[in-house]
Amino acid sequence: MKIRVLGCGGSFGSPLAWGRNGNIDIINLHNHRTRSSVLINNNHQNILIDTSPDLRDQLYKAKCTKIDAVLFTHEHSDHTAGLPDMRAMSLINKSIIPAYVSPDIHESMTSNYTYIFEGYKDYSPFMKLNTIQDRFNIGDTNVETFKHNHGIIDVQTYRINNFAYSTDIKNFYEKDIDKLKDLDLWIVGLLRYDSHPSHAGFEQILDYINYLKPKKTLFTHMTALLDYEDLLSKCPKNVEPAHDGLEIIL
Numbered sequence: 618m619k620i621r622v623l624g625c626g627g628s629f630g631s632p633l634a635w636g637r638n639g640n641i642d643i644i645n646l647h648n649h650r651t652r653s654s655v656l657i658n659n660n661h662q663n664i665l666i667d668t669s670p671d672l673r674d675q676l677y678k679a680k681c682t683k684i685d686a687v688l689f690t691h692e693h694s695d696h697t698a699g700l701p702d703m704r705a706m707s708l709i710n711k712s713i714i715p716a717y718v719s720p721d722i723h724e725s726m727t728s729n730y731t732y733i734f735e736g737y738k739d740y741s742p743f744m745k746l747n748t749i750q751d752r753f754n755i756g757d758t759n760v761e762t763f764k765h766n767h768g769i770i771d772v773q774t775y776r777i778n779n780f781a782y783s784t785d786i787k788n789f790y791e792k793d794i795d796k797l798k799d800l801d802l803w804i805v806g807l808l809r810y811d812s813h814p815s816h817a818g819f820e821q822i823l824d825y826i827n828y829l830k831p832k833k834t835l836f837t838h839m840t841a842l843l844d845y846e847d848l849l850s851k852c853p854k855n856v857e858p859a860h861d862g863l864e865i866i867l
């Protein structure tokens with residue numbers, strides 16, 4: 618299985634705008650982050666988690682011309698707004714691409730992107746919306762999922778074999794964290810050092826890592842308040858910030 622971090626920035630990306638560099642060293646390209654998403658290649662299938670507003674450029678840089686399925690973590694626009702770019706993938710492969718969402722957002726995704734899922738006037742639909750279950754298969758890839766808290770809404774963690782992706786996380790519910798034991802790679806959201814009403818801070822995420830002890834942990838969804846080298850210097854062994862285009866083979 619190959620995991621590519623397509624983007625690892627927060628909802629604004631990093632830097633915020635020209636000359637608005639936050640705390641990052643603008644010379645270090647690892648600090649230039651597009652909005653968060655990952656591409657998983659498993660058993661010759663390409664599975665995308667989220668469609669960020671930067672999707673077109675992210676897939677171009679990944680030399681990716683085929684997406685077999687899209688898993689959505691939640692409906693915030695930094696995770697969904699690139700959805701119209703999936704039309705090219707559908708056109709190239711002459712395929713209707715399946716998307717997977719929680720029951721909570723099925724209706725709003727359909728109404729926000731009606732032309733994509735149901736067609737509109739002379740536009741034919743090019744994706745099919747499916748509702749997730751706790752465990753389901755995409756081809757011969759087994760996907761496990763559960764909700765975690767992100768302030769006033771919930772977000773799906775996804776686990777495929779010994780890889781898991783938990784972005785935009787404030788808290789786990791009850792004992793759900795135990796579903797992330799024995800991971801080879803955990804990609805987890807870290808917005809900034811201090812906590813935010815919808816995102817956990819650095820100390821809390823480190824507590825989760827200490828509890829789970831994944832073989833490797835990468836941070837994603839980072840704002841321009843987090844400089845790559847500064848954050849790396851504060852990280853324990855086997856924990857590091859991701860950067861756009863980083864690929865891990867598991």
Ligand SMILES: [Zn+2]
Nearest residue numbers: 628693695785
């Ligand atoms: Zn987000």
Ligand SMILES: [Zn+2]
Nearest residue numbers: 691693767785
């Ligand atoms: Zn969010």
